Amino acid sequence: MDGMKQLSFVFLLFFAAALLCAQDTDVQFSYNGSGNYYLVERTDLRRYDNGKYTGLVSREVRSFIARTVPPKSSAPGDAYYDGSFFVQEGTIRDSRGIGSGIHTSIPSSFRITRSGQLFMLEDNGYPSFRSFPSFPADAIKKGDKWVSKAERAVDPLYKGKITKIPMTVEYTYLRDEMFHGEDVYVLSAQWATRYGISYWDFGGDLELKSANGKHSATMYISKNTGNAVVVRDSVDETFIYADGSNVSFKGTISLFTEYPPAVDRSRIIPALQRASLITKDEANALAAAPKNTGTRTNVSGGLNGSAEPKTSGGTKNTVGTSGAGTQKAASGNAEQTKPVQKQLPSKADTQQKIKQTAAQAEKPITVENTEAGIRLTMQNLRFKADSAELLPEEAKRLDQIAAVLKEAPQSQFLVEGHTASTGNEKGEQRLSEERARNIALELSKRGIAEDKFICKGSGGRKPVASNATPEGKARNRRVEITILE
Incomplete structure (x- = not known):
């Protein structure tokens, strides 16, 4: 009887170990792209000028991101987007927010690779975070870490002069969850702000001499698309200017991906x-x-x-025509239709x-x-x-x-x-x-x-x-x- 109990115990241990292994299989992260979406960046930061608290900065930048047709020369899997960014709310002063009305947009266009690397095609400062997140080339399991390069575009004093700051981000794959009905990977991300030591953006704000600080973020990544559904970044950083003044920000930056309603x-x-x-x-x-x-x-x-x-993709479609005369663009392994013998149009047709x-x-x-x-x-x-x-x-x-x-x-x-x-x-x-x-x-x-x-x-x-x-x-x-x- 004792032998049976020992055997049952060993079997349970084996089953539990197998279950744990099954739950901890390697995962290949990738950016698969999505259709159109809204990207929202919300900042809630306490501002300090030369060490003195001067108020709360609350700012929200929204954008509509539209998927576009990749050029024929694009790499397989790359996703191309056009963005229209606009400031929803301005800096709050004396408890009065700047009212919202008709939004004048800032144009942007970019491509994103399967690894999540983002390359700007038209850069007017948005999106602020680029290649964030980006994914490792190899499959990973929970608890694994990796390091990837990213970039952040900043304008701390809202001068209209964008400065690009490189980021070296350490990611950790924490767990899987359901978030608002969507399967997501949960990651942590940490990096330090280091600007003005070995890197300067000579196309940016030349009065910004250095910046330092730290960021710690938690992000929820869609398993389906690879999009960052939500990112919550805890910020503590300081920007130092040529005249000796400095401005510090402490608080949170939140990023959200939302999807537009279907048109009825x-x-x-x-x-x-x-x-x-x-x-x-x-x-x-x-x-x-x-x-x-x-x-x-x-x-x-x-x-x-x-x-x-x-069509914007180079193919041609005429509404109401039959498939017999439709022309298709031939690229790569795309299907090519047989050439259609042309007939001269009659005078009446012309x-x-x-x-x-x-x-x-x-x-x-x-x-x-x-x-x-x-x-x-x-x-x-x-x-x-x-x-x-x-x-x-x-x-x-x-x-x-x-x-x-x-x-x-x-x-x-x-x-x-x-x-x-x-x-x-x-x-x-x-x-x-x-x-x-x-x-x-x-x-x-x-x-x-x-x-x-x-x-x-x-x-x-x-x-x-x-x-x-x-x-x-x-x-x-x-x-x-x-x-x-």
Whole structure:
């Protein structure tokens, strides 16, 4: 009997050990990329000027990050993104927060590799944390540590001058958890702020001579995407300037990943039809269009400045056509369709095409399904000369757009202004920003909350037609409004 008890005990020990081993298997971390998301950076820091407490700094930077189509030269698995960053709240002074309204965005674009390394393509200071987190090349198990390089962009005094500080981060894989219904890895991260000893950013704030301090963070990483769902960073650091002054911050920086609500197309599409912006066939195409697929389908039938509608990924799709004549881009191991023998169009076909093109050019508002969401484009806008003020005859178009946007009450709207290119890049950029903001203001007067709008100007950098003709310039003077999803 004692032998049976001993045997049972040994079996239980073996079973427990096997269970522990099964729970502690090696895991390969990787960044798999995700669709569109919001990135939020919230700071709650106590500020000390020359050692004296001067108040609480509370600041929130939000952004909408849209997945874009990688270039053909990109490495397998790399994810490309465009970001629109904006400050939600400013520094609190005398217990009064700076009010939120229409947000003017700061553009950004970057790529992220499978290991989590982030490379900036358009860098205006955001995101603040880059390559954070990044993952080891080898599989690891709970308790394992690794060290990786990262970077942080800082502007301690909000001078508008961004300084980049390198980070050497030590990570530890702590455990697995469920966080808000999502399977996550829980990591710890620690690093020291060391600036001005062996590294200076000569493109940054030259008055910032040194910085030192420490950070200790806990982060929750999505097992599915590799995104940092939540990061909580405890901060204690000091920045020292050329005039001998210093400013210290103690508190927390929190990062959150949030996802935009899906647009209820059962409400949006009828609203577009009521406004006579799309036909029945276009409505069906818009309802069936996949979301965040990396391609863009032009459901308006517009030409986008070329002979055929183009997707942003280089492929071509025409709504309502059969698969027989569809062309596919060939890259890598992508499927290639057999060449289709071309037939010369008849005179009647040519005339019909001309009529369709002319009708499209006269459309007051075009509708597209893009990676970021449903986009409404107001082309050939009529402004007062060299001004952002719309002429009164544009009121009807604004009424139509406002009626559509009201059917997406949970969404935010990206308003992007464009100008024709005349060689004055700075002036074009300023004018495109002013026009985007003015459109947002006009829509807010029609019953849409101001804080729903993110405004962005692209000057003349994104033409849809040639600037060599008055007609082309007219098409390039446009404002695009995207219902973000």
